[in-house]
């Protein structure tokens with residue numbers, strides 16, 4: 221089966237947005253049942269309960285999950301409270317154990333998505349399943365690898381697929397644990413509009429404070445679900461304590477989210493009017509860029525005839541400074557305008573280099 225042919229009706233069985241919540245790791249039966257019960261009591265609309273059973277950790281000698289024993293607790297959560305259940309699988313043994321324990325949703329973690337052999341092994345073990353299988357983005361910002369993993373699953377006739385955006389690792393310290401790189405997820409959505417996209421604010425933020433704004437940003441962009449780590453006693457959690465929240469906090473976070481519609485209803489005409497105006501401005505932008513490139517060509521010929529270097533740092537600095545000043549005057553971000561002018565300059569240099577080569 222081709223990935224692009226997949227219908228993915230599975231998401232419509234859930235209210236929008238789909239919420240997957242539960243502890244980072246299963247620690248004990250009591251912890252699982254208490255978390256599940258308190259999510260219900262708090263009124264959090266969570267159809268899918270998650271818990272990590274096998275935990276890939278960066279450093280050795282840490283807690284790497286309770287293993288198969290935790291699957292029994294997941295089953296109990298399902299039986300007592302009616303949740304669907306979800307866990308991470310990283311090899312064929314995990315898959316077999318999870319299928320036997322009747323886990324409804326399996327996800328492939330970021331550290332596994334980077335390894336095509338591991339993904340293929342999981343795909344083979346899941347061949348033809350109608351369970352829901354979600355693929356987290358790889359730790360590195362590589363869209364092809366993310367999509368490649370989904371292609372392997374589609375190739376094994378797994379048709380209930382989705383993707384989880386959990387952010388990307390960076391060497392540089394930032395306010396995020398894993399930077400969102402929203403553009404990669406939007407490129408994903410453009411290429412695969414049929415694959416539901418779920419945000420994982422817990423791993424993006426790495427703390428409790430930014431969760432709702434990341435979740436809201438994702439809903440603004442048209443994501444279909446959120447996955448949020450929730451623990452009955454987050455401060456004492458055995459893994460990722462800093463990013464887990466209580467069931468009560470989860471309930472209030474969810475009730476504060478504004479749900480956006482993908483389809484426009486009731487204001488079509490007004491929207492269309494603005495879109496027409498934008499298309500008109502886009503045309504002018506392109507026309508002006510073409511005029512600018514023609515001028516650059518003329519300068520390129522002059523430079524070629526007079527043996528002058530293409531790159532003129534002083535002039536370029538003056539152009540950038542002027543553009544940034546104008547950006548500020550017109551209420552736009554200087555970084556935004558600077559990045560556009562960088563791209564324009566790059567192309568201008570390409571055009572002039574071509575002229576030099578052809579002479």
Ligand SMILES: O=C(O)C(=O)C[C@]1(C(=O)O)C=C[C@@H](O)C=C1
Pocket residue numbers: 516519520530531532533535536539564565568569572
């Ligand atoms: O002013 C020039 O010398 C140009 O060739 C134009 C231009 C530009 O595109 O603005 C291009 C290359 C130079 O590095 C500086 C500026």
